[in-house]
Amino acid sequence: xxxxxxxxxxxxxxxxxxxxxxxxxxxxxxxxxxxxxxxxxxxxxxxxxxxxxxxxxxxxxxxxxxxxxxxxxxxxxxxxxxxxxxxxxxxxxxxxxxxxxxxxxxxxxxxxxxxxxxxxxxxxxxxxxxxxxxxx
Numbered sequence: 001x002x003x004x005x006x007x008x009x010x011x012x013x014x015x016x017x018x019x020x021x022x023x024x025x026x027x028x029x030x031x032x033x034x035x036x037x038x039x040x041x042x043x044x045x046x047x048x049x050x051x052x053x054x055x056x057x058x059x060x061x062x063x064x065x066x067x068x069x070x071x072x073x074x075x076x077x078x079x080x081x082x083x084x085x086x087x088x089x090x091x092x093x094x095x096x097x098x099x100x101x102x103x104x105x106x107x108x109x110x111x112x113x114x115x116x117x118x119x120x121x122x123x124x125x126x127x128x129x130x131x132x133x134x135x136x
Contacts, residue, residue, distance in 0.1 A: 027106045029113045030060035037062045038073065048080040060110055061096040069095060 036057040041050050056062065056073065065073070076083075076091045083091070093101035102109065108116070 025106055027108055028064070029108045030063060030110060032110045033058065033060055033063060037065065038070065044074060044078065046077040046080070047082070048077040053077055056097055059097065061102065061107060064096070064105075064107065073097075 038053075038057045040057075041053050046053060062073075072091070073095055076088070076095070080088065089098070092098045093104065096102050096105045096107055
């Protein structure tokens, strides 16, 4: 069976067909919300803390949600008290409601976008050329 035992040496990296790592897609720069997309706390029978729901409502990530995502976040809010801490975290990650979840989905918050732009301006990168003798 391939890959079992110590008798077969690993393939030399130079002989591999694929040299690059699989790309996960481009980053999406999120814009600040003009108004919340998620419903108000009083409209549902949530068991989640009010402050956490309000934070999610204000998060720019919610601008990326479709109908199924909205249903998933509302279900998470309804079932919050009945879930273990690790299940809460995993569901929040999958919806992009944690920093890890945002990185996994390749979403940049408006504050991250501002920081990146400031750093680019500060860097003021100039491309250099190699200068050699002129040919006669």
